[in-house]
Amino acid sequence: MAERLRLALAQLNLLVGDVAGNVGKMIAAAQRARDELQAHAVVFPELALTGYPPEDLLLRPDLTARVETGLGELMAATRGIDLITGYPRRQYGNLYNAAVLLRDGQFQSVYYKHCLPNYSVFDEKRYFAEGTGACVARIRGVPVGLTVCEDVWEGSPVDEAVGAGAQLIVNLNASPYHRNKHLERYNVVGGAARRNRVPVVYVNLVGGQDELVFDGESFVVDAAGRIVWRAPSFAEGLYAVDFECAPDPVPVRGEIVPERSEEDSVYEALVLGVRDYVEKNGFNGVVIGLSGGIDSALTLCVAVDALGPERVQAVMMPSRFTASISLEDAKAQAAALGVRYSIIPIEPMFEAFLAALVEEFKGMPRDTTEENIQARVRGVLLMAISNKTGRMVLTTGNKSEMAVGYATLYGDMAGGFAAIKDVPKTLVYRLAAYRNARGAVIPQRVMERPPSAELAPEQKDTDSLPPYAVLDPILERYVEQDQSAAEIVAAGFDETTVRRVLRMVDRNEYKRRQAPPGVRITPRGFGRDRRYPITSGYGRG
Numbered sequence: 001m002a003e004r005l006r007l008a009l010a011q012l013n014l015l016v017g018d019v020a021g022n023v024g025k026m027i028a029a030a031q032r033a034r035d036e037l038q039a040h041a042v043v044f045p046e047l048a049l050t051g052y053p054p055e056d057l058l059l060r061p062d063l064t065a066r067v068e069t070g071l072g073e074l075m076a077a078t079r080g081i082d083l084i085t086g087y088p089r090r091q092y093g094n095l096y097n098a099a100v101l102l103r104d105g106q107f108q109s110v111y112y113k114h115c116l117p118n119y120s121v122f123d124e125k126r127y128f129a130e131g132t133g134a135c136v137a138r139i140r141g142v143p144v145g146l147t148v149c150e151d152v153w154e155g156s157p158v159d160e161a162v163g164a165g166a167q168l169i170v171n172l173n174a175s176p177y178h179r180n181k182h183l184e185r186y187n188v189v190g191g192a193a194r195r196n197r198v199p200v201v202y203v204n205l206v207g208g209q210d211e212l213v214f215d216g217e218s219f220v221v222d223a224a225g226r227i228v229w230r231a232p233s234f235a236e237g238l239y240a241v242d243f244e245c246a247p248d249p250v251p252v253r254g255e256i257v258p259e260r261s262e263e264d265s266v267y268e269a270l271v272l273g274v275r276d277y278v279e280k281n282g283f284n285g286v287v288i289g290l291s292g293g294i295d296s297a298l299t300l301c302v303a304v305d306a307l308g309p310e311r312v313q314a315v316m317m318p319s320r321f322t323a324s325i326s327l328e329d330a331k332a333q334a335a336a337l338g339v340r341y342s343i344i345p346i347e348p349m350f351e352a353f354l355a356a357l358v359e360e361f362k363g364m365p366r367d368t369t370e371e372n373i374q375a376r377v378r379g380v381l382l383m384a385i386s387n388k389t390g391r392m393v394l395t396t397g398n399k400s401e402m403a404v405g406y407a408t409l410y411g412d413m414a415g416g417f418a419a420i421k422d423v424p425k426t427l428v429y430r431l432a433a434y435r436n437a438r439g440a441v442i443p444q445r446v447m448e449r450p451p452s453a454e455l456a457p458e459q460k461d462t463d464s465l466p467p468y469a470v471l472d473p474i475l476e477r478y479v480e481q482d483q484s485a486a487e488i489v490a491a492g493f494d495e496t497t498v499r500r501v502l503r504m505v506d507r508n509e510y511k512r513r514q515a516p517p518g519v520r521i522t523p524r525g526f527g528r529d530r531r532y533p534i535t536s537g538y539g540r541g
Helices: 019-035 055-059 061-076 150-154 156-163 181-196 263-278 294-307 324-337 346-355 367-391 398-403 425-438 446-450 466-478 486-488 495-508 509-513
Strands: 002-011 041-043 083-093 094-103 106-111 137-139 142-148 168-173 199-203 207-210 212-215 219-221 229-230 236-244 284-290 311-315 340-343 391-396
Touching: 002 019, 002 142, 002 199, 019 061, 019 083, 019 236, 083 106, 083 168, 083 495, 106 137, 106 142, 142 150, 142 156, 150 156, 150 168, 150 181, 156 168, 156 181, 168 181, 181 199, 181 219, 207 263, 212 263, 229 425, 263 284, 263 294, 263 425, 284 294, 284 367, 294 311, 294 324, 294 391, 294 425, 294 446, 311 324, 311 367, 324 340, 324 446, 346 367, 367 391, 398 425, 398 466, 398 495, 425 446, 425 466, 466 486, 466 495, 486 495
Parallel strands: 002 041, 041 083, 142 168, 168 199, 284 311, 284 391, 311 340
Antiparallel strands: 002 236, 083 094, 094 106, 137 142, 199 219, 207 212, 219 229
8 A cells, every 4th residue: 555645636517418528627637636736546526427417318328428438538538547437327228327436548446326316406216226336446555435425425335335445435426505515414424434434535516507506615534524624615626635544544634624604605606506507508698677675686796796797787677666765776786786787667668558458457456467567567678688688687586485476477587597596585685794794785775674576655575475584484494394384383483374374385386387497505495306286285274
C-alpha cells in the first residue's frame, strides 16, 4: 500500500441528456486532476455521463449508444489517472445504475447500485434493476468500496463492502437539495462511517435540473464520522483530498467550508435553479410582472442575481386598484437593480373585456371574475413580450398561494418557470430581509405593508385567507407532514380554520397540475414530490 492516496473530487454541473457535453467536462476535469492536482484518481457524481435524473430518456436505445460512445472517448482521453464514475450500464438484458473504476482505458471494477429509491422525487425502479454483491477496487493498494447514493442511506451495501475488505468507501451521489438536507446527509454518512470504522468520501452533483437543484457540498468523514473536509455548496469545483495510508487510510484534514444559514442556502438554491433553467433551455433572459409587492420583489432579486440585470425586464401593469406606493416602490426597486423597466397600464384592456362581456354578465354582481380578468390581461401582455423577445416569463407566486389556489389560471400563473413556487409566504419575507442585508434593493415598506393582490378596492390577502403566520404552519403540517385535520387541530389550531384551509388545498389540485415548474426547496414540493388526484372524494369526509 502506498504511503499517500490523493483523490480529486469532481463536483460538476452536468446537463441531462447531453452525453457529449458531459463527457467533455469530465475529460477536462480528469486531465486537470492528473496534471495540476497530481491526483491518483478522480471521482465523479452518480450517472455523470447522462446527468441526473435522465427519466424516460433511459428508455431510448439511442441514449445507450451515445453513452457507449462517450465512455469510449472518456477512457481514451484520460490515461494516467484512475476514474470512478457513474453511468447507466446495460448488462444481461437489464439496465443498472452503475459505478465503475476505469484505468488506462480498461474497466477495473464495476458496481451496480443496490438500493433504488422510489419515493419523493425518485423513480429509479421504473428504469433500473437492483445490483447485488460488494465491489472492492484497489487504488494505489488501498481497498476502496464503491457505492452509489441511496446505498449509504440504507446502509447494508456499505456494511457488505467493508465486510469484503474495503478500508475506504466512495459514494457517488445525485442528491437534490431541500432545506436542511445537508444535516441529514452528515448524520447518515457519519453513522455509516462510525458503524464500520472507515472513512467515507461523498461526492455530489451540483446544478439545476427542472425543479430540482443539486447543491454539491461534497464532503469527507473520517472513521469516527467527523467531517474533515467539505466543498462549497451551489458551485462547481475540482478538489484534492489526501489520505495517509499506513496502515489504514486516514483522511488528511483539509478546508471545511462553513455551513450556510437557512436563508442563505435557500436563496442560493433559487438563484442556481433559475440560472440553470434559463441557460440550459436557451432563453435570452426573463421578464417579470413587478407589482410593488413582496413576492415579485423577491423574484426580481433572484432573477438579477442569477442572470445579471441586462437579461431581466420588469413590467409594471397598473390598474384602477393599484396603489401609488406600489408604483413608486416597483420603480425604485427596478432602478436599484438596474433592470429594464416598463409601465403598461391595463385599464383600457380591462374596460374592453368588461364591455365585451356586459351582456353575458347582465344581472350578475361583481365577484372574483372581474379580478381574474385583470390577472389574465397581465398574463397576455407578459406572454406577448416573451414571444417577441425570447425572454421567458418568470412567475411570482409563492407556495402558500399555490397550496390554497390563491392564484389565477392563465393569469399570474402564466409563465415558463416559477422561481418561488416552493417558498412559503413567511419564508418569502425572511429571504427578502436576507437579500436586503446583502445590499438594500427592496424598499422597506414593501416588506412592511399588508400583502394585497390589488384586484379590488382596499383588498388584502387576509380578506380571503388566514394570516400567513397561521396559514403556513397549517400547510406545512398538511402538505409536508401529511397530518390529518384532527392532528392539526390537536396541535392547537382552530378547527374551523383548519378544515377551511384543507378544503382549499384539496380542491385546487387542478390549478397546481397546470402550474409551471419551479425550484424545489422543501421535502414536499408541488410537482414530482406530491402527486394527488385531481378528481377525488377524499376531502369530502
